Amino acid sequence: MTLIDAIIVAAGRGTRLGGPLPKQFLRLGPRTVLARSADAFLAHPAIRNVxxxxxxxxxxxVADALADRPRTVxxxxxGDTRQASVAAGLGALAGDDAPHAVMVHDAARPFVSAALIGRVADxxxxxxxxxxxxxxxxxxxxxxxxxxxxTVDRTGLVQAQTPQGFRLAPLAAAHSAGVSGSGVSGAxxxxxxxxxxGGHVTTVDGERANAKITTADDLAEARAALPRVPAVGQGFDVHRLVxxxxxxxxxxxxxxxxxLDGHSDADVALHAITDALFGALADGDIGSHFPPSDPQWKGAASDRFLAFAADRARAAGAEIAHIDLTIMCERPKIGPHREAMRERIAAIVGIPVARVAVKATTTERLGFTGRGEGIAASATATILRSMA
Structure with missing residues (x-):
């Protein structure tokens, strides 16, 4: 069996995509682009080292992206070019423990499959x-x-992907020739x-899912391709009327x-929604993120809490699919304000208003809400998140 190590090229800056982070460190669901690429090779039995x-x-x-992996990299x-970076990776494979062969993969192809790695290895x-x-x-x-x-005749034309596999010696020689000036540069x-x-290059079947992320559209398509599952959280809150x-x-x-009386502005409705979002994310509750013992939250506007929870959802790669709020009180009458509440909640969370439901009910004059002593609110939040 051929002894194979993998080199993952992740030194680029992703200028065509733009943004503050290179594309390999952007998130696709709960993992980064780089982590998805690295995990495919770390988990494959044909690959010895990465x-x-x-x-x-x-x-x-990189340490943050690859934390808690059972295998180290x-x-x-x-270097300044892809070719120079691969040459640097090959330098790390030299010595008595060098592999027979190497696979070179672009970090920006996060959906490389085990089957594709296996075909190249075979x-x-x-x-x-x-x-x-x-x-x-x-x-x-x-x-x-x-x-x-x-019009170019496309007969016999193919798109090359990675991982590309090579016997180590000829690839190292080809890179050395490029560095010395006797071979190709800028490949x-x-x-x-x-x-x-003059070497012979063999092809195996690639995969259209193994696309490279280069532009913002590519990133959006990659995120849309992630399998997602729904998660539902519940929130409930009560505040006294004074x-x-x-x-x-x-x-x-x-x-x-x-x-409404409370440490913050006591917006019972937004508190319930905030806790529902935290529940869907399995991410604590409003009290753990904004403890009432902390004086900085005294009188704070609750839209800050809800916006924070929505940002946490997006950071986890989740889409907020729906919010359902029920307000329980005798007064004030919620009906005249229902549509304005829907629009305000949608704006805070950053979703279309069609995804926000606001309902109101009384308790038939029973209990503390029926006596007008306070207001209660119950909410559910449904998110779609990648679990892989």
């Missing part, structure tokens, strides 16, 4: 160089600016170096002779 090539200064980001600082039993390839499906045009000058994949030296209005409820300030 080397990740990173940019200088990214050590802490070797980190290597890359082909390396007999081949010196292997690439996954998929047929070109679209008609190809050659253009000059915006003017089409020719966009490693198979090009083998081709330039003299002196106005009252703040459902994110609105309503003219009323009484107000």
């Amino acid at each position: 080397v990740i090539v990173i940019a200088e200064g990214d050590e802490e980001r 070797t980190l290597v600082t890359g 082909a390396l039993e007999t081949a010196d160089a292997v690439i996954p390839a998929i047929p070109v499906a679209d008609t190809l045009k050659r253009v000059d600016g915006t003017r089409v000058t020719a 966009t994949d490693d198979a090009s170096l083998i081709e330039a030296m 003299p002196g209005g106005p009252i703040i409820i459902g994110g609105l300030t309503i003219d009323f002779p009484e107000r």
Whole structure:
């Protein structure tokens, strides 16, 4: 059996995608792009060791992305180009413990499958160089600016993917030739170096799901492709009514002779929704994130709590699918304010108003709400989140 190590190239800055973080450190569900790529190789029985090539200064980001993995990885600082980064990764494989072969994979292909890694590994039993390839499906045009000058015959054309597999010695020699100036420089994949030296490159079936994330649209498609499951949380809150209005409820300030009493602004409706979101995320409750013993939350507007919970959901890769709120009180009358509450809650959470339901009920003059001593609110929040 061929002894194979993997090099994952993660030193790029992702300038075409933009944003404050390189694309390999962006989240796809609960894991980063880099973590998904690394996990595929760490879990595969054909792969002995994993080397990740990173940019200088990214050590802490990588440590956070790969925390709690049962297997460790070797980190290597890359160069100014992809070719230089792969060469740095190959340098980490030299020595008496060097593998027979190596796979080189772009960190920005987070959906690489175990089956695809297996196909490349199997082909390396007999081949010196292997690439996954998929047929070109679209008609190809050659253009000059915006003017089409020719239609390109796509017969025999394929799109090359990673992981690309190689016998270690010829790949190392091809990179050394590039560094010395006698070989190819500026190669966009490693198979090009083998081709330039007259080597034979074999193809195996690639996978369209193994797409590379380059643009914001690519990232959006990758996130949309994640399998998601619903999670539902419940929230319930009660606050006493005391003299002196106005009252703040459902994110609105309503003219009323009484107000709700509490450490913050005591918006019972937003508190219930906030706890429902925390419940759906299995992420504590409003008291653990905003303890009433902390003076900084004295009189705080509850929209801050709800916005925080919504941000926590998005950070976990979850989509807030629906919020259902029921307010229990004799007064004030909620009906006249229902639509304004829906719009305000939707704005705080950042979802369409069609996903927010606001209902009101009395308790037929029974209990503390029936006696007008306080107001209660119950909420459910449904989120869609990736569990993988």
